Every structure is written in structure tokens, then in C-alpha cells.
Amino acid sequence: MQGGVNPPFLNLGNLMFYRSTSYIFLLEVKMMINKSYKHWMIVFLMCCLAASSIGLCTNAIGVFYTPVSKSLHVLKGTFAMHATLSTLITALTSLKMSKLIRKYNYKKILLIGVLLSSVSTWMMSYSRSVYLFYILGILRGIGVGIGGMVPITVIITNWFDEKHGLATSLALSFSGLAGAIFSPLLSSWIISYGWQMTYRLMASCILILVLPVLIVPWKINPQEEGMLPYGYQ
Numbered sequence: 001m002q003g004g005v006n007p008p009f010l011n012l013g014n015l016m017f018y019r020s021t022s023y024i025f026l027l028e029v030k031m032m033i034n035k036s037y038k039h040w041m042i043v044f045l046m047c048c049l050a051a052s053s054i055g056l057c058t059n060a061i062g063v064f065y066t067p068v069s070k071s072l073h074v075l076k077g078t079f080a081m082h083a084t085l086s087t088l089i090t091a092l093t094s095l096k097m098s099k100l101i102r103k104y105n106y107k108k109i110l111l112i113g114v115l116l117s118s119v120s121t122w123m124m125s126y127s128r129s130v131y132l133f134y135i136l137g138i139l140r141g142i143g144v145g146i147g148g149m150v151p152i153t154v155i156i157t158n159w160f161d162e163k164h165g166l167a168t169s170l171a172l173s174f175s176g177l178a179g180a181i182f183s184p185l186l187s188s189w190i191i192s193y194g195w196q197m198t199y200r201l202m203a204s205c206i207l208i209l210v211l212p213v214l215i216v217p218w219k220i221n222p223q224e225e226g227m228l229p230y231g232y233q
Contacts, residue, residue: 039167039222039230042159045213046152046171049110052209053147055178056202057117057140058087063187067195074130082130082137089138093145101151106220110213113146118207125199147210158221162231178209 061083069079100109120139127133152171160167182205189198219225 036227038218038225038227039159041216042155042218043167043170045216045218046156046167047174048209048212049147050149050152050171050173050175051178052206053113053117053144054149054172054175056182056206056209057121057144058090059175059179060182060186060202063183063190064195064199067190068133071195072128072130079130079133082133085134086137086141086144089141090145090148093142094148094150097145097148097150098154101154101220106151106155107214110147110151110210113143114207114210114214115143116140117143117147118203121206122200122203125196125203155220159229160231161229161233167230 065076065080069076072079100106116139120136120143124133124136127136149172153168156167156171157164182202186198186202189201193201222229
């Protein structure tokens with residue numbers, strides 16, 4: 001014993017302290033909710049996001065090829081190049097999204113993406129040049145990449161341990177469902193109101209579908225809300 005301090009007793013005390021704090025931490029983790037309505041609300045929000053970014057902006061745009069190319073007096077393939085550019089830019093944007101959504105506030109990034117998608121679509125209604133369509137297609141491609149497949153799958157992976165495949169399938173299925181619903185709807189609007197007005201209506205639908213994702217409070221990681229991934233043990 002030196003200086004009135006007993007090293008073995010001190011070490012035992014430290015050990016007991018660490019064990020107690022570890023026990024408290026594990027107890028807190030067990031008390032965190034791993035199954036709740038919030039997990040499935042996240043799936044619903046991702047369904048809305050998939051319907052807007054993939055369903056409308058990617059799967060339903062083919063209905064514009066014929067009427068717009070005739071109006072601009074260009075070949076259908078020449079006009080369709082704007083969709084090809086959009087898809088290419090979407091793929092390039094998606095490569096960066098997994099890092100960006102972990103580093104920055106995703107809702108702020110998503111707001112930028114939604115504005116790019118909706119405003120560029122709205123501006124297409126005023127375009128009289130195929131080259132302007134190319135530029136607007138690139139801008140829309142960035143927006144689709146910000147709210148597209150990569151962020152959706154990353155968010156669902158964060159929120160689901162069990163039933164991850166089911167949650168992902170449900171969310172992404174809404175991209176196909178939105179395309180199936182909006183393609184005939186947009187076609188009927190083109191016949192009734194013209195392609196210019198239909199682009200404006202489409203831009204409004206893009207924004208409306210994403211509104212729940214922007215308005216409802218949620219975090220990209222469940223731990224930030226005092227929760228665990230669904231089914232996590």
C-alpha cells in the first residue's frame with residue numbers, strides 16, 4: 001500500500017463501475033422500441049418517394065414522346081434523348097447519395113431534389129427547343145437521383161432488420177404502380193388539355209406525392225428517435 005491507496009481495491013471498483021454502466025447501457029438498448037407503427041410509416045413515406053421520383057419522373061414520361069416531338073417537328077428519338085440524359089445523370093447522382101445522406105440532413109437534400117424535379121418538369125411546358133429539353137432533363141435527373149432507389153433502400157435498411165425484403169419490395173412496387181396509374185392519366189390529360197398543361201399538372205403531382213416525406217417528422221436512423229431497427233434483437 002502506497003500513500004494510503006490500495007491498488008487492487010481501486011481496480012475492483014473500476015471493474016464494478018464499468019460493469020454497472022455496461023448493464024445500464026444494455027438495459028437502455030433493450031428498452032428501445034424495435035417494432036412500432038413508425039417503422040411502417042417510414043415504408044409508407046418511401047412508397048410516396050418512389051411513386052414520385054421513379055414512378056412519375058421515369059416510368060410515365062413516355063406518353064410525351066409523340067405529341068411533343070410532333071409539336072417541335074423533330075424525330076421521336078431526338079426528343080427521347082432528354083430521357084436518356086436524365087437516366088444517365090440519375091445513375092451518376094445515385095453513386096454519391098449513400099455518402100451524402102449520411103453526412104448531411106437528408107430532408108434538406110431531398111427538398112432540393114424535389115424542387116429540381118418539379119420545377120424542371122414545369123419549365124418543360126414552356127420549352128420550344130429540344131436542346132432546352134436536354135438541359136431540363138439533366139436537372140430532373142439530378143432530382144430523381146436524390147429521391148430515387150439508392151436513398152430509399154438505404155433508409156429502409158437503416159429502419160428494418162427483420163422483414164427488410166418485404167419493406168423494400170413494398171416501397172419500390174409503388175414506382176411501378178405509379179407508372180401504371182399515371183401513364184393513362186397523363187395520356188388523357190394530353191388529349192384534353194394539351195402537353196404543355198399536362199407537364200404542369202405532372203409537376204404538381206411530383207410535388208404533392210413527396211409532401212408527406214417533407215412534412216412528417218422522421219430521421220434517417222431509428223436510433224436518433226430512440227428506436228431500433230424493426231425486429232432487431
